[in-house]
Amino acid sequence: MNRPQPVERMVEIVKKLPGVGPKMAERLSYHMLKMPQEEVDRFIYCIQNARQTMKCCSICCNLSEHDPCLICSDTTREQSIICVVETPQDLIAVSKVKDYKGLYFVLGGALSPLDAVGPDDIRIDKLIERLKSDNISEVIIATDTDSKGEITAVYLADIIKTLDIKVTRLGYGLPVGGDIEYADEVTISRAIAGRKEM
């Protein structure tokens, strides 16, 4: 016997979520079948409500209930520095660092030649336009440190330099609170290159 069709369809669509394999999709689906009605209603409401209320800020492309978002409309922030991140989640991570008082730009992904994600698939044009029109003195590139993020950083830096704007990249090194024993070779090598006198 196979799963009944309605359950099968549910499992199939849950399986499409990122990081959800066949076993997990089955587990989630059967769980959602057993959930009390009010819990399912709330689950669906939260999805629909978030989708309806969250907008893409027309300046930085961050997800926000407001447009422009609270960061872009905050005139006390330093207006000449932009930190470029891949996703809204990355923006939240960087924004928790109290020292940074500049603005942001969310690319919406990273270049990935293997997945056929090219410059037109992320918001590079929109970033360049903004750099040309606003008075920006520095762009801090805070894309991920995996190969996609690296490619994107190099690609962006090349373009931004032609605009006579300073480009920086977040420093590499050992993560704070980490055990050197578990750090990979590339990270240690970068940490040695970036060593500081005490």
Add this chain to the structure above:
Amino acid sequence: MNRPQPVERMVEIVKKLPGVGPKMAERLSYHMLKMPQEEVDRFIYCIQNARQTMKCCSICCNLSEHDPCLICSDTTREQSIICVVETPQDLIAVSKVKDYKGLYFVLGGALSPLDAVGPDDIRIDKLIERLKSDNISEVIIATDTDSKGEITAVYLADIIKTLDIKVTRLGYGLPVGGDIEYADEVTISRAIAGRKEM
């Protein structure tokens, strides 16, 4: 900056799903924010549709579009043997074994003293009722082989024996296709106890 409230609420409710931690909940939520509208509509439809069409079979408590379910209404099946499983998923797994032609009963869980799940929280009374009214000659207990499943099996066996019905449990041993090197001691010990002459 923290996550905007609508996103935060979404992450909180997604985090309640089984096996979903905080990072996974965030990833799923941001994914659902970016999904095309028709995909979200289909996702929600599949959940609601499955919940509306799937019923609990009044005989075996399996999830089915029909009541009685297709297995219970199949008169060609052996009517005197019942295989007791914990969940509808377990039933599907057992039903893929073509040799078994009997009926089923879904307990809806397993006894778990530590989680305060007692005999009244799973369908033990309903099973006993059925065993008393139908003409059953054997009950095969196919609960999980973890401690909860074991406790449930022993508890059920004790009751069922008083009804003068044969009770069996699925055989223990090495999983087929497995590597002995990776089998745990208890499994190997059970496999030795259950060794067969070649």
